[in-house]
Each structure stands twice: as structure tokens, then as C-alpha cells.
Amino acid sequence: xxxxxxxxxxxxxMRALARRSVDRTPVWLMRQAGRYxxxxxxxxxxxxxxxxxxTTPELACxxxxxxxxxxxxxxxxxxxxxxxxxxxxxxxxxxxDGEGPRFERPxxxxxxxxxxSPPDPEEELRYVMxxxxxxRAELGxxxxxxxxxxxxxxxxxxxxxxxxSLHFARAKGLLYEEPRAAHRLLAVLAxxxxxxxxxxxxxxxxxxxxxxxxxxxxxxxEYRTFSLAYxxxxxxxxxxxxxxxxxxxxxxxxxWLHELAATGCDGxxxxxxxxxxxxxxxxxxxxxxxxxxxxxxxYASPATIREHVRRLLxxxxxxxxxxxxxxxxxxxxxxxxxxxxxxxAVHELSPRFHE
Amino acid sequence: xxxxxxxxxxxxxMRALARRSVDRTPVWLMRQAGRYxxxxxxxxxxxxxxxxxxTTPELACxxxxxxxxxxxxxxxxxxxxxxxxxxxxxxxxxxxDGEGPRFERPxxxxxxxxxxSPPDPEEELRYVMxxxxxxRAELGxxxxxxxxxxxxxxxxxxxxxxxxSLHFARAKGLLYEEPRAAHRLLAVLAxxxxxxxxxxxxxxxxxxxxxxxxxxxxxxxEYRTFSLAYxxxxxxxxxxxxxxxxxxxxxxxxxWLHELAATGCDGxxxxxxxxxxxxxxxxxxxxxxxxxxxxxxxYASPATIREHVRRLLxxxxxxxxxxxxxxxxxxxxxxxxxxxxxxxAVHELSPRFHE
Numbered sequence: 001x002x003x004x005x006x007x008x009x010x011x012x013x014m015r016a017l018a019r020r021s022v023d024r025t026p027v028w029l030m031r032q033a034g035r036y037x038x039x040x041x042x043x044x045x046x047x048x049x050x051x052x053x054x055t056t057p058e059l060a061c062x063x064x065x066x067x068x069x070x071x072x073x074x075x076x077x078x079x080x081x082x083x084x085x086x087x088x089x090x091x092x093x094x095x096x097d098g099e100g101p102r103f104e105r106p107x108x109x110x111x112x113x114x115x116x117s118p119p120d121p122e123e124e125l126r127y128v129m130x131x132x133x134x135x136r137a138e139l140g141x142x143x144x145x146x147x148x149x150x151x152x153x154x155x156x157x158x159x160x161x162x163x164x165s166l167h168f169a170r171a172k173g174l175l176y177e178e179p180r181a182a183h184r185l186l187a188v189l190a191x192x193x194x195x196x197x198x199x200x201x202x203x204x205x206x207x208x209x210x211x212x213x214x215x216x217x218x219x220x221x222e223y224r225t226f227s228l229a230y231x232x233x234x235x236x237x238x239x240x241x242x243x244x245x246x247x248x249x250x251x252x253x254x255x256w257l258h259e260l261a262a263t264g265c266d267g268x269x270x271x272x273x274x275x276x277x278x279x280x281x282x283x284x285x286x287x288x289x290x291x292x293x294x295x296x297x298x299y300a301s302p303a304t305i306r307e308h309v310r311r312l313l314x315x316x317x318x319x320x321x322x323x324x325x326x327x328x329x330x331x332x333x334x335x336x337x338x339x340x341x342x343x344x345a346v347h348e349l350s351p352r353f354h355e
Numbered sequence: 356x357x358x359x360x361x362x363x364x365x366x367x368x369m370r371a372l373a374r375r376s377v378d379r380t381p382v383w384l385m386r387q388a389g390r391y392x393x394x395x396x397x398x399x400x401x402x403x404x405x406x407x408x409x410t411t412p413e414l415a416c417x418x419x420x421x422x423x424x425x426x427x428x429x430x431x432x433x434x435x436x437x438x439x440x441x442x443x444x445x446x447x448x449x450x451x452d453g454e455g456p457r458f459e460r461p462x463x464x465x466x467x468x469x470x471x472s473p474p475d476p477e478e479e480l481r482y483v484m485x486x487x488x489x490x491r492a493e494l495g496x497x498x499x500x501x502x503x504x505x506x507x508x509x510x511x512x513x514x515x516x517x518x519x520s521l522h523f524a525r526a527k528g529l530l531y532e533e534p535r536a537a538h539r540l541l542a543v544l545a546x547x548x549x550x551x552x553x554x555x556x557x558x559x560x561x562x563x564x565x566x567x568x569x570x571x572x573x574x575x576x577e578y579r580t581f582s583l584a585y586x587x588x589x590x591x592x593x594x595x596x597x598x599x600x601x602x603x604x605x606x607x608x609x610x611w612l613h614e615l616a617a618t619g620c621d622g623x624x625x626x627x628x629x630x631x632x633x634x635x636x637x638x639x640x641x642x643x644x645x646x647x648x649x650x651x652x653x654y655a656s657p658a659t660i661r662e663h664v665r666r667l668l669x670x671x672x673x674x675x676x677x678x679x680x681x682x683x684x685x686x687x688x689x690x691x692x693x694x695x696x697x698x699x700a701v702h703e704l705s706p707r708f709h710e
Contacts, residue, residue: 172651
């Protein structure tokens with residue numbers, strides 16, 4: 001576990017999200033707690049199932065801490081799943097081995113949508129809040145804690161499809177054929193995400209991340225209407241209530257940077273298909289940028305990894321506002337030594353961009 | 356089968372690709388020959404396997420003609436698979452039921468790459484050329500015939516991964532760790548694609564389409580170096596040899612329109628995530644645009660389909676240079692009646708954009 005660092009007031013992650021100066025670029029990695037770590041696999045085996053791991057605060061806290069013991073990371077992130085909200089709404093989440101998430105009771109009609117209401121975070125989602133509280137206490141202020149949720153549209157795709165999808169025929173069918181029912185669903189999800197994230201802040205989360213994983217499977221008009229509008233509603237709502245930085249991650253969202261930055265968020269998470277330098281020029285000083293190393297670079301040699309880290313730091317250029325991360329999550333087959341090589345390279349190479 | 360139409364010199368598709376005036380917007384649909392048609396499924400059953408269907412010119416010709424008997428389409432497209440080239444190179448293509456393509460002998464080392472050479476289109480790929488000849492003769496000039504191939508990078512992913520892939524760890528690993536071997540592979544594939552497409556023109560293809568399905572899984576630097584550069588090499592090579600329009604389709608390629616248009620191609624195929632009006636403003640009169648209805652709109656009611664066709668025609672706006680198509684292929688579960696609704700809507704609604 002890294003020692004507290006007090007070269008400057010506040011943690012690097014928080015300073016970078018506020019576009020304030022830092023001594024080096026902060027770094028954390030999406031899915032830094034995960035199957036690529038043998039200690040994660042051991043805890044996961046002890047839990048019995050992925051869902052049990054998520055719903056047992058002590059175990060969720062334990063796996064969230066594991067990567068911090070190995071790597072010099074600048075943030076911890078809550079260990080959970082984006083589908084806790086629909087699970088709390090009664091859809092019956094389960095994970096079949098080797099498959100993605102499935103719902104026992106997916107939404108099959110507009111009348112089922114009418115019956116949904118936002119879960120109470122301290123009731124149905126208390127296990128998440130307990131994990132946040134425990135993790136915040138265990139961290140002891142060494143690094144900040146990031147809470148997260150899925151975007152309304154992303155949650156809606158799983159709720160309507162019943163699980164992962166290739167073409168999103170049902171979910172898109174709802175938008176195209178029953179736009180009022182779709183808006184009703186997205187509105188209740190936006191309310192749910194907002195109160196869920198606010199409760200995470202009250203439980204101890206110091207920064208928030210919203211994953212809009214499936215926004216960009218939509219055509220532009222539908223993206224604006226059914227995904228972006230609800231992201232903005234959540235960000236504006238949170239900003240009126242709490243003083244906590246919000247990061248929006250939009251997979252494949254390169255063409256929406258301007259609109260995403262205009263939601264009022266503090267940071268944008270970008271995937272590896274976007275040029276980090278162009279992205280910075282596009283958003284200016286409006287938001288911080290988090291990303292965006294191609295995760296597959298971590299299959300390469302340490303020397304190649306170091307070279308790509310250097311290129312990415314150069315692409316962002318000097319000055320604050322960059323949170324080093326991957327463009328997508330760590331993958332199960334990755335080697336922890338290569339992960340260490342990436343983190344170490346950020347430590348070694350980034351200070352000169354902040355002199 | 357539609358009657359020959361001689362309101363103006365040349366077919367609508369060819370005129371639109373040359374940005375010349377048309378009486379209405381030409382329309383064809385990616386995967387217009389396919390599993391959503393019962394007559395396709397019958398012919399496919401008769402063939403015994405998908406590969407047998409591709410490699411038997413009479414059957415490939417038959418399925419390519421089927422959609423033209425049902426719908427008022429402005430083009431036929433060769434029925435084949437992009438992986439015929441690596442199959443001809445000896446990698447042993449097969450299709451397991453319900454799964455994607457697999458190679459029996461995927462590339463596993465740089466030395467295996469050195470041994471590859473471009474197949475002779477009239478030898479190892481003669482079955483494709485025979486299908487083109489047969490189809491051109493059967494079409495009798497009613498509508499033009501489009502030939503196609505996969506892009507070098509797209510073919511390389513399958514050859515290195517051994518089939519479809521989620522993260523492209525091996526293929527990207529080759530780029531990151533052995534860039535010289537990767538360039539050797541992509542160069543032999545570019546030569547192969549170029550001679551394959553030239554041979555299709557000699558056999559009767561009147562327009563050419565190159566699918567860069569997986570270009571945009573690459574980070575920007577790698578996209579330019581390992582995918583775009585080879586697309587440009589093929590287009591320049593073909594343009595020096597034949598007088599046939601070339602369309603480039605880049606899935607998710609919205610942020611690369613400018614660079615793709617600059618390859619010297621005649622048309623860009625764009626997927627549904629791009630705003631067609633913005634795309635037209637970006638490429639100006641440099642290239643025609645083919646696309647880009649979200650295929651999932653075809654799960655909606657005929658009235659909704661018609662409304663989305665209208666929106667798309669309006670987004671492109673008046674004047675030539677638009678080839679109506681989907682942003683991706685037709686899907687097996689689609690209803691031929693809904694497909695007809697889309698095609699009919701283009702016929703009915705598009706003339707006023709060409710007055």
C-alpha cells in the first residue's frame with residue numbers, strides 16, 4: 001500500500017480532475033481489481049460466485065485493495081457491477097460461468113416499465129454502501145476512492161435484452177417504436193443512478209465515474225435523445241447536490257467529446273481509438289481527460305509498454321488535467337508484471353510534463 | 356427482376372458514385388443476399404455448408420440474384436466471403452455452425468508470414484471469378500454488379516487470431532511487437548486484394564467495395580500505419596489499372612472520413628453511428644457516401660421505417676452522391692416485408708431530392 005504523499009495539497013487524482021498542477025500524472029487502471037490477479041481469483045473462489053463477491057462488503061473491499069498492494073496506483077475504485085441497480089429493481093441478476101450477465105426477469109412490455117421505481121440505496125443497495133464505507137476506512141486517506149454506476153441507456157440495454165447483446169434489436173426497437181416508454185425507463189434509471197451515486201458520496205466515495213458503455217451503438221439522433229440527455233441530467237443533478245468530481249466514460253465516444261464535456265462533468269474517460277492530443281485540443285481546459293492506452297499494449301514487452309506510455313504522455317503534453325488509464329479494462333489473460341511496467345513507466349516518465 | 360431503366364445514361368448506382376445527377380437515390384443493402392430470406396436458406400441447405408455455397412458458382416450466383424427478384428434494388432453484389440483470400444493462401448477456412456469463421460492453420464510465427472504469397476485469382480480463386488462471370492451474364496445489364504474484398508488489416512486479424520476475436524490480442528501483439536512482420540503480412544495481403552479485385556473487374560464487376568471491418572479497433576497511430584496506408588495503396592493501385600469506382604467501408608470510421616476520402620476512392624460506406632449530413636459536409640464533393648440507416652430500424656413498423664428513410668434522405672439533402680444503404684448488414688432475424696418497406700420508401704421519397 002503506498003504511503004500518503006503530501007508534496008502538495010490534496011491527492012493527485014483530485015488535483016488532476018480539477019485541472020490543478022501535480023508533481024506527476026496520476027494513474028489508475030480500469031478493472032485494476034480483477035481476474036488477471038491470482039489473489040483476486042482466490043477471493044472470488046472463496047466467495048463462490050461473482051455476485052456473492054459483489055454483495056459481500058468484506059470481500060468486495062478486499063479485492064478492491066489487492067491491486068493497491070501490488071502497484072503504485074493513485075486511486076481505488078469500488079468493486080461492484082453496473083447492474084446492481086436493475087438487480088435491486090427486481091430483475092434477478094445472475095452470471096452464468098463463462099457468459100455475461102443475465103436477468104431472470106427482463107423487461108418485456110411497457111407496463112412492466114411503469115411499475116419500476118428507483119431503489120433506496122441504503123436499503124436494497126446497502127451492500128454497496130457498506131463496501132464503500134469499509135473501503136474508505138481501510139484506505140485511510142492514502143488514495144481517493146472512486147464510486148461508479150452505469151449510464152441509464154447502458155443499464156436499459158441489459159434490462160430490455162435480458163443480458164449482453166450483439167445488435168441491441170429489442171432495446172433499439174423500444175426506442176424506435178415506443179419512445180415514450182423508453183423515456184419513462186431512462187428517466188427512472190437516471191433518478192436511480194443519481195441517488196445511488198449521491199449515496200456513494202455520502203458513504204465515502206470521493207470521485208464518481210459513469211460508464212456509458214453502449215451509448216455509441218446508437219445513431220446520432222438517438223444517442224443525443226436517449227443517452228447523452230440522461231447523462232447530462234444526472235451530472236447537473238449531482239452537481240447541485242454534492243461537491244464531487246464526475247467522470248463520464250463513453251466507449252467509442254470520440255466523436256462526442258464536445259457534447260460530453262458540455263454536460264458539466266469534470267473529466268472524460270476516453271477509449272484508445274481517440275487521439276489523446278486531438279481530444280485535449282477539442283475540449284480545451286473544460287474537462288480533465290482520463291485514458292487512453294490500448295489495453296492490448298499490455299500484451300507486449302515491458303520496453304514496448306514503456307514506449308507507448310511515453311507516447312501517450314507526449315500526446316497529452318505538458319500541464320495538468322491528465323489521469324493516466326487504459327482505454328478499456330484490464331483483461332483476464334494479462335500478466336501483472338506487465339501491468340506493473342505500465343504503472344512504473346507513468347511514475348518515471350511523467351514528472352517532466354509537470355515541471 | 357426489375358426492367359432496365361434508361362431515363363438517363365448509365366445506371367443510378369454508377370452515376371451516384373460519380374456524383375452525377377440521378378432521378379432518384381439508388382438503393383442496395385449490405386447482406387441483401389442472406390439468411391433473412393427463406394429462398395436463401397433453401398439454397399444454403401442444398402449446398403450443405405456456407406463454404407460450399409461460396410465455392411459453387413451456380414449457387415453463389417443464385418443467392419445473389421434472389422433479393423433482386425423481391426426488391427427494387429439498384430445493384431447486385433457478388434455472394435462470397437472476405438476470407439477467400441487467406442483460404443486460397445492455405446490457411447484452411449471453415450465455418451462451424453452457429454459460430455464465426457475459423458482457420459485450421461492460423462499464422463503463428465513471423466516465418467509463416469514470409470512463406471505467404473498472393474494467390475492467383477484465376478487459379479486458387481477461380482470459383483469466385485466464375486461466380487462473377489455467371490452473375491454478370493445473368494444480370495444482363497439490368498443493374499450493375501459490385502465485387503468486394505476485405506481490407507488487409509481485417510484479413511490479417513482473422514489470419515493471426517484464427518477466427519473472430521473480442522480483443523485482438525494476438526493481431527495487435529504482432530503490430531506492437533513485430534511491426535516488420537506485420538508490414539510484410541499486410542503488404543502481401545494488399546497485393547492479393549489488389550489483384551483479386553482487378554480480376555473481379557476483368558470477370559465483370561462494375562464497382563468495387565473494400566470492407567475495413569476491424570480498422571477502428573486500432574489506436575489512431577496504428578490505424579494510420581497498419582490499416583489506412585494499405586487501403587490507400589490498394590486504391591491507388593487499382594485506379595492506375597482499371598476505370599472502376601471503389602467504395603471503402605470502414606465500420607465505426609466516422610472520425611476517419613477525411614483520411615478515407617483522401618485515399619482516392621470514389622465512395623465511402625459509413626455505418627449508422629455517423630451523422631450523414633455532417634459526413635457530407637466533411638467530405639464535400641470529394642466522394643459519394645453510401646449508407647447509413649441503422650439496420651435495427653428494420654425491426655420497427657413500416658411507418659417508422661419510412662420515417663427513418665425520410666430523415667436520412669433529408670440529412671443527406673438535395674443533389675447527387677448518395678447511395679442509400681444500411682449502416683451494416685441485414686440480420687438473419689429480419690422480416691423481408693420490412694426490407695421491402697425500406698426499399699419502397701427510398702423509391703417513393705427520394706425523387707424530390709433530385710429535382
